[in-house]
Amino acid sequence: MGLLEVKKLSLTLGGKKILNDCTVDFWEGHVHAIVGPNGAGKSTLAYTIMGLSGYRGATGDIVYDGKSILGLGIDERARMGITLGWQEPARFEGLTIKNFIRAAAKDKTIASIKDALEKVALNPDEYLTRAVDKTLSGGERKRVELASLLAMRPRIVLLDEPDSGIDVEALEKIFEAIHLLKSYGATVILITHSIAVLKQAEHAFLMCRGEIFDKGSVDKISGYFENKCIPCERTAISSSPEGN
Amino acid sequence: MKAGQVTPKELYDTTELEYEALNNPDVAHIEVHHNTVVGAHLVPGLDVTANETENGVAIVFRVTENSVIEKPVHMCFGMLPEKGVQEIQMNVIIEKNARVSVLAHCTFPNAVEVLHTMDARITVGENADYAYFERHIHGKTGGVTVVPKAKVTLEKGARFKTEFELIRGRVGSIDIDYETTCKEWSVMEMNARISGTHNDAIQIRETGHLVGEGARGVLTSRIAVRDSARAEVHNKLTATAPFARGHVDCKEIVQDNGVATAIPIVEVRNPKAHITHEAAIGSVDTRQMETLMSRGLTEDDAVELIIQGLLS
Ligand SMILES: Nc1ncnc2c1ncn2[C@@H]1O[C@H](COP(=O)(O)OP(=O)(O)OP(=O)(O)O)[C@@H](O)[C@H]1O
Ligand SMILES: [Mg+2]
Numbered sequence: 001m002g003l004l005e006v007k008k009l010s011l012t013l014g015g016k017k018i019l020n021d022c023t024v025d026f027w028e029g030h031v032h033a034i035v036g037p038n039g040a041g042k043s044t045l046a047y048t049i050m051g052l053s054g055y056r057g058a059t060g061d062i063v064y065d066g067k068s069i070l071g072l073g074i075d076e077r078a079r080m081g082i083t084l085g086w087q088e089p090a091r092f093e094g095l096t097i098k099n100f101i102r103a104a105a106k107d108k109t110i111a112s113i114k115d116a117l118e119k120v121a122l123n124p125d126e127y128l129t130r131a132v133d134k135t136l137s138g139g140e141r142k143r144v145e146l147a148s149l150l151a152m153r154p155r156i157v158l159l160d161e162p163d164s165g166i167d168v169e170a171l172e173k174i175f176e177a178i179h180l181l182k183s184y185g186a187t188v189i190l191i192t193h194s195i196a197v198l199k200q201a202e203h204a205f206l207m208c209r210g211e212i213f214d215k216g217s218v219d220k221i222s223g224y225f226e227n228k229c230i231p232c233e234r235t236a237i238s239s240s241p242e243g244n
Numbered sequence: 245m246k247a248g249q250v251t252p253k254e255l256y257d258t259t260e261l262e263y264e265a266l267n268n269p270d271v272a273h274i275e276v277h278h279n280t281v282v283g284a285h286l287v288p289g290l291d292v293t294a295n296e297t298e299n300g301v302a303i304v305f306r307v308t309e310n311s312v313i314e315k316p317v318h319m320c321f322g323m324l325p326e327k328g329v330q331e332i333q334m335n336v337i338i339e340k341n342a343r344v345s346v347l348a349h350c351t352f353p354n355a356v357e358v359l360h361t362m363d364a365r366i367t368v369g370e371n372a373d374y375a376y377f378e379r380h381i382h383g384k385t386g387g388v389t390v391v392p393k394a395k396v397t398l399e400k401g402a403r404f405k406t407e408f409e410l411i412r413g414r415v416g417s418i419d420i421d422y423e424t425t426c427k428e429w430s431v432m433e434m435n436a437r438i439s440g441t442h443n444d445a446i447q448i449r450e451t452g453h454l455v456g457e458g459a460r461g462v463l464t465s466r467i468a469v470r471d472s473a474r475a476e477v478h479n480k481l482t483a484t485a486p487f488a489r490g491h492v493d494c495k496e497i498v499q500d501n502g503v504a505t506a507i508p509i510v511e512v513r514n515p516k517a518h519i520t521h522e523a524a525i526g527s528v529d530t531r532q533m534e535t536l537m538s539r540g541l542t543e544d545d546a547v548e549l550i551i552q553g554l555l556s
Pocket of ligand 1: 037
């Protein structure tokens with residue numbers, strides 16, 4: 001049984017069904033990856049699991065540790081150990097990186113905050129007092145986001161495109177951080193378009209048009225990268241009335 | 245100092261500054277309680293005369309030509325009693341090529357009915373540099389009315405930066421009116437950060453006239469209003485000379501029954517001048533809130549942290 005079970009989750013936004021009977025299990029302490037084309041609903045699934053305000057009103061269920069969380073607020077879910085690293089993280093005028101990480105951190109000492117920054121290859125002397133604002137580059141902002149998640153010690157962490165905007169050198173650090181999260185006991189869910197990120201996972205899912213089309217080993221799902229969208233096309237054809 | 249008067253230490257004890265930090269002979273400082281100069285220490289290059297008036301003091305603050313005052317000058321204006329009026333007149337003259345920065349504390353920790361006015365005339369001479377940071381410490385009752393007014397002239401190549409901060413204690417009622425005229429190649433920055441709660445009333449009028457070629461100016465306001473506090477921000481920036489550059493930037497966060505108004509006026513009368521303005525008024529950004537809540541903060545704690553950042 002998974003620590004987090006998404007059961008026949010459907011969500012309609014702006015008159016369009018974005019999640020469509022989506023069912024998927026995530027296993028405790030394992031690293032999972034979700035891949036799929038732009039607009040497949042990957043971020044929407046993550047936002048719905050987190051309970052963001054624009055993504056309420058889903059049908060089906062989300063069960064965490066045996067209990068339905070669909071009716072809970074974001075902060076309640078977060079205090080149960082669920083968190084999310086945004087595809088494009090928010091920026092905050094005047095809020096220092098130190099205070100941003102401290103707000104999330106389980107251990108709020110300065111040593112632990114510095115440690116989290118070092119783990120994403122940001123020098124604390126240089127970054128602690130800088131603001132989490134528009135003066136940070138996109139990649140720096142992503143790394144600060146990851147540092148705050150490391151400091152939080154979550155039980156489930158959804159990482160939406162953790163590699164976007166990250167340079168080749170820092171990418172290795174991001175991978176290390178993902179494995180560190182796992183070593184802390186976290187269940188990791190990676191959303192990605194990158195085969196290198198996919199390879200960090202133990203299980204993979206292919207998402208298309210709001211549902212999970214395929215799942216299995218990383219090797220199996222990485223075939224998607226070689227034959228773009230073939231599984232989706234095949235299913236679409238076979239599900240049509242004239243299909244073979 | 246007169247017997248029985250409030251001591252400078254008693255004034256600074258209401259602020260976060262340690263009075264002992266001023267023991268350094270290189271650090272100039274001036275303390276005024278009600279209408280009495282209760283402490284002062286000057287350094288070479290800095291001339292200060294202070295005349296006590298009925299309800300305050302008239303100060304001439306002069307930094308002489310080419311003098312560079314290395315350490316920030318500390319000023320403290322305060323009223324410790326619950327009631328009273330304090331009127332400060334300041335004539336600030338920063339002579340050619342001089343440089344100074346001033347850190348002023350205005351403290352009214354027990355105010356129930358206190359009126360504090362500041363009337364300043366400021367001239368920053370050619371290529372001189374003046375930075376003035378004013379921090380207010382108010383009590384919990386909101387019984388303070390603060391009326392700071394300044395008329396500022398920046399000569400050629402002068403630099404002037406001012407910050408007004410009122411984020412500790414109740415605002416009460418504040419009515420700021422600063423007007424700066426910027427001659428050629430001078431640079432002006434005026435910044436106000438104020439947090440209002442209960443029925444606080446905030447009025448800010450900041451005006452900049454970029455009259456000289458290449459003059460530059462930025463007006464920034466960061467305001468938070470909660471409960472039923474009100475804020476009205478009038479930012480006006482005009483440019484009449486070629487290559488003048490200006491920017492007006494106003495952010496106001498509104499919570500509960502607070503009301504915030506922003507009235508930016510930008511006026512350009514020279515085709516080679518350029519002014520931009522941005523204003524954002526409203527509740528806390530949802531994405532920022534949700535980010536912090538996804539780390540386990542309650543909604544209230546998230547709002548608090550976002551506002552603290554904005555006002556820092
Ligand atoms: N609030 C909304 N209202 C209407 N449509 C929405 C809303 N949010 C998302 N969508 C649509 O839902 C679909 C899925 O979006 P989502 O962001 O989940 O895709 P994604 O799989 O994360 O894509 P990408 O790889 O580009 O990040 C898209 O077609 C998007 O336009
Ligand atoms: Mg996405």
